[in-house]
Amino acid sequence: MNPGDRVRVEHDDATDEGVLMPTTDEDHLVLKLDGGYNVGISREEADVEVVESGVYDIEESEAGGEASEIEFDADLPTVALVSTGGTIASTVDYRTGAVTARFDAEDVLRAVPELAGRANYRGRVVADILSENMTPAIWQELAEAVKEEIEAGADGVVVMHGTDTMQFSAAALSYMLDTPVPIVFTGSQRSADRPSSDNVMNAVCAVEAATADAAEVMVCMHATPSDDDCALHRGTRVRKNHTSRRDAFETVGGEPLGTVDYERAKDGQGDAAGVSFHDDYTARGEGELAIHSELATDVELVKPTPGMDPAAWDYLDGKDGVIVEGTGLGHVHTDIIPRLEELVEDGTTVAMTSQCLEGRVCDRVYDTGRDLLDAGVVESGDTLPGTAKVKLMWALANTNNPADAMGRDLEGELTEESQPWT
Structure with missing residues (x-):
């Protein structure tokens, strides 16, 4: 019985079959099962049968060796x-x-x-x-x-x-x-x-x-x-x-x-x-x-949470772009909306995504959302927040209208409508 042999081990009213790994020692057998996971089995009271010898040359392949x-x-x-x-x-x-x-x-x-x-x-x-x-x-x-x-x-x-x-x-x-x-x-x-x-x-x-x-x-x-x-x-x-x-x-x-x-x-x-x-x-x-590898790197992704200090938004002043990972349909605390409006007025592109894993931003349902739209915040549909940050970095450097680009699908990131996947 050598590393690389396929073995069947009966132990503790169970049977495991897999490839014997080189990490096997005098106390434990280590098998790689067909599902890909390794299992360690005490040699005590283990009945081992070699099913096939040399199934895989583990020692040679894992040792590295010459280039x-x-x-x-x-x-x-x-x-x-x-x-x-x-x-x-x-x-x-x-x-x-x-x-x-x-x-x-x-x-x-x-x-x-x-x-x-x-x-x-x-x-x-x-x-x-x-x-x-x-x-x-x-x-x-x-x-x-x-x-x-x-x-x-x-x-x-x-x-x-x-x-x-x-x-x-x-x-x-x-x-x-x-x-x-x-x-x-x-x-x-x-x-x-x-x-x-x-x-x-x-x-x-x-x-x-x-x-x-x-x-x-x-x-x-x-x-x-x-x-x-x-x-x-x-x-x-x-x-x-x-x-x-x-x-x-x-x-x-x-x-x-x-x-x-x-x-x-x-x-x-x-x-x-x-x-x-x-x-x-x-x-x-x-x-x-x-x-098209130019990027505007002065872009931040921020995630509003209940009780967040409004002063935390001050560091966004002067940024080229900001992605907001809003709550639900794309919301922030109403006290934050004037800060976002100031950013937009100062030339920062501000785009809204959602903290939810599924669904899309829609700021036309509640007053908060409509106020965000009035403040100049752009909806990013169902674009993932991380993808939205990368997209805005790219759009600022490669398009004439990055705000418009954030609302359009460029590389499959934004679907026309969200599907009820289960």
Whole structure:
């Protein structure tokens, strides 16, 4: 019995079957179950049967070793792996217990050997940060790097990114780039050396999506807690809704743009056979590559709450733009409305979103809303607050009328009417 063997363990009136992991020791067996999770079982009173030997060469693949040598195959698509850091490119420092971003794009290929043979890869590092340290300046570098990779012939781009702010970066590139090929963000909730890591499946599915037909900016992450499907979320409609679940990302206000069947993706070789789409999309090659990377960075997102000190709004004076994450249909305390009116009169674009996860802003129902409209506040429909901030940063720098742009759909962020999704 060796790491990589498939074993069946009977213990405590239960039976578990999975791949024996190298973290097994003399006291405990560690199995990776078919659902992707690891389970530890005491060796005491455990009856172990080897079902199949050498199912997976865990020791070789997890040890790292020499750099991967991937030969060019003219029959395979070319996928650019652009790394910004994050948990998918991280490991655990066992001295401190901290997760540290350590891998560049080439390390990702070594860490995820399942990527080999699916595409011809080019690796590129834009940043080596955890995503809480992301900045608009790095968005601009990332957009330029992705553009250059597409110009160099990439058939698709996979951006390795930390999950905490992935939705912001995906939204930013949605506005900054017109793309003729897929741009797919992916990451992992759990690093490669932790139980039930999602890095392999997410990376494989992201590469599969990068060879598919939708020339969109998408986020590819687990669709369920198990290793079955990945969801493809449009970059302007996605939100991280859980701190740690593998299916933390959701399309708000609708269904994901598409899905990737992991089993079919594993069997395919750059043919996108596992990818299916559920909504209209921009087809590969339909648009021309262009970049519009200017951003007005002096934009804030504020969230009014009961009892909030009106003085907290003073720091907004002189800002280029303000996104208000209002309550309900898009409201603030009535005492705040004169402050917002002053901001508008001083040239600040103020747009309203909602703290609610579903539904849209409508400031024509109650007096507070009508007073906000009279003050010059712009409705942003059902645009997500984070997306709205990125959109306003982009609109201020790239349109003649940013207030008008905030009320129109530019990249799938604003639907014509909200749907009663259950």
